[in-house]
Amino acid sequence: MLKRAFQTIVAALLVLVAAVAINTFLKGSRQLQVAPLAPLAIDEAAAAERLAQAVRLKTVSSATDASLNEDQFLALHALLQKQFPKVHATLKREVVNGLSLLYAWEGKDPEAPAILLAAHQDVVPIAPGTEANWQEPPFAGIVKDGYIWGRGSWDDKGNLLSQLEAMEMLVASGWQPPRTVYLAYGADEEVGGHRGAAQLAELLKSRGVTLDFVIDEGLLVLDGVLPGLKVPAGVIGIAEKGYMSVVLKATATPGHSSMPPRPGTSAIGGMSAALNALETHQMPAGFTGVAGEMFGVLAPEMGGFSRVALSNLWLFGPVVRKQLENAPSTNAMLRTTTALTIVHAGNKDNVLPGEADATVNFRILPGDTRGSVMAHVHAAVDKVADKAHMKIEQLPGSKEASKVATTSSRQYQTLNRTIREVFPDAIVAPGLMVAATDSVHYESMSDHVFKFSPVRANSEDLKRFHGTNERLSVKGYADAIRFYHRLITQLEQVER
Numbered sequence: 029m030l031k032r033a034f035q036t037i038v039a040a041l042l043v044l045v046a047a048v049a050i051n052t053f054l055k056g057s058r059q060l061q062v063a064p065l066a067p068l069a070i071d072e073a074a075a076a077e078r079l080a081q082a083v084r085l086k087t088v089s090s091a092t093d094a095s096l097n098e099d100q101f102l103a104l105h106a107l108l109q110k111q112f113p114k115v116h117a118t119l120k121r122e123v124v125n126g127l128s129l130l131y132a133w134e135g136k137d138p139e140a141p142a143i144l145l146a147a148h149q150d151v152v153p154i155a156p157g158t159e160a161n162w163q164e165p166p167f168a169g170i171v172k173d174g175y176i177w178g179r180g181s182w183d184d185k186g187n188l189l190s191q192l193e194a195m196e197m198l199v200a201s202g203w204q205p206p207r208t209v210y211l212a213y214g215a216d217e218e219v220g221g222h223r224g225a226a227q228l229a230e231l232l233k234s235r236g237v238t239l240d241f242v243i244d245e246g247l248l249v250l251d252g253v254l255p256g257l258k259v260p261a262g263v264i265g266i267a268e269k270g271y272m273s274v275v276l277k278a279t280a281t282p283g284h285s286s287m288p289p290r291p292g293t294s295a296i297g298g299m300s301a302a303l304n305a306l307e308t309h310q311m312p313a314g315f316t317g318v319a320g321e322m323f324g325v326l327a328p329e330m331g332g333f334s335r336v337a338l339s340n341l342w343l344f345g346p347v348v349r350k351q352l353e354n355a356p357s358t359n360a361m362l363r364t365t366t367a368l369t370i371v372h373a374g375n376k377d378n379v380l381p382g383e384a385d386a387t388v389n390f391r392i393l394p395g396d397t398r399g400s401v402m403a404h405v406h407a408a409v410d411k412v413a414d415k416a417h418m419k420i421e422q423l424p425g426s427k428e429a430s431k432v433a434t435t436s437s438r439q440y441q442t443l444n445r446t447i448r449e450v451f452p453d454a455i456v457a458p459g460l461m462v463a464a465t466d467s468v469h470y471e472s473m474s475d476h477v478f479k480f481s482p483v484r485a486n487s488e489d490l491k492r493f494h495g496t497n498e499r500l501s502v503k504g505y506a507d508a509i510r511f512y513h514r515l516i517t518q519l520e521q522v523e524r
């Protein structure tokens with residue numbers, strides 16, 4: 029009897045192992061096989077110097093003061109005119125809403141849906157007190173040891189100028205785009221893009237423009253960043269998370285702290301319970317949507333157990349999910365995140381406050397909505413807090429998650445192919461952008477909006493983004509130019 033049971037268990041285990049092995053084996057690489065591109069000849073030193081000159085202009089934007097550093101933005105416009113004379117002689121240039129730039133290179137077929145390359149002129153400020161930690165002063169625009177140093181060298185003047193470098197070369201070669209190419213450069217992306225990209229998009233829409241393809245800054249060629257993956261991965265952002273902040277207000281009878289009320293009924297006690305409930309009961313995490321697509325493409329490229337586990341989520345799903353949830357960067361790909369960001373209550377050690385308020389920030393996963401997040405907040409808070417003493421309100425400035433671009437499209441596949449050609453050692457996968465970009469403003473004009481920057485980055489580099497010692501390698505910058513040059517010429521296939 030015991031022997032029989034043992035045999036059954038062994039047989040079941042063998043079937044399981046076989047199923048896992050077959051599944052792993054069947055899920056082979058989904059990478060496009062393309063020949064590496066012969067590198068386009070570029071005067072790297074001259075291009076690096078042009079980018080360094082742009083870095084020297086302190087184009088820090090402000091949410092409240094549209095005219096902050098206006099002189100610096102205007103100096104950047106003049107610098108670009110000087111640096112890219114052929115672009116300025118051939119493309120139509122417009123200044124939109126004061127500081128934003130729109131270039132149009134008319135295609136042979138002006139009626140065909142156009143291509144739009146986006147980037148932003150503005151940069152984030154230097155965190156006060158960190159100036160001295162920079163190896164090179166942040167706005168000195170120094171080229172040294174193979175890098176262009178300074179604020180904006182990567183985010184996002186690197187993208188902006190490499191696009192113009194590519195256009196300058198294409199104009200010089202006599203090439204003419206089959207469909208119209210727009211270059212859209214907002215001046216306030218870092219503070220939401222409402223004066224820049226939003227206005228650029230409105231202007232184009234008012235002219236009846238439709239877009240076949242949009243590319244803006246975003247995910248990168250990640251090297252050694254994704255656990256279990258030994259090769260670099262060019263991750264194309266096919267969607268962007270939404271944004272919402274919720275304010276909770278707890279009220280209670282104010283009084284003397286010598287006779288406190290029952291536990292959980294003070295303003296601070298009620299608020300603590302509500303915040304604890306929100307932090308411990310997060311929105312569900314899963315492998316559906318963009319994350320599922322991303323891991324599906326990455327799995328066959330991984331080694332060892334990572335490959336086995338990701339190829340068999342039917343079995344290892346809970347284990348893998350737990351592991352990904354433990355790292356903030358991967359957790360953010362799997363769910364709508366909940367972050368407790370502001371708390372106010374009390375002002376005297378012996379007084380019970382009559383009010384406590386707190387702000388909670390949510391980054392909404394495509395598939396969830398502001399409405400479903402609000403329902404979740406109410407459900408979690410109502411269990412622990414007295415409804416009569418807890419108010420929940422949405423802050424203005426929220427937005428839904430973006431649309432999700434399909435990966436089977438000609439547009440995605442062209443981008444995929446270009447990355448494989450210009451970065452031949454890298455694989456390509458779709459991914460989710462967890463931060464905000466200007467590209468969402470163009471969403472209503474195209475189903476093919478991508479968030480990708482042709483820049484290699486390892487974990488150490490990622491800290492420089494919006495941080496100290498931002499820099500871009502001269503070689504990497506040349507690859508970015510090659511990338512845009514190739515992309516534009518490959519997107520030429522005109523389909524209506």
Ligand SMILES: [Zn+2]
Nearest residue numbers: 183184217245
């Ligand atoms: Zn940026």
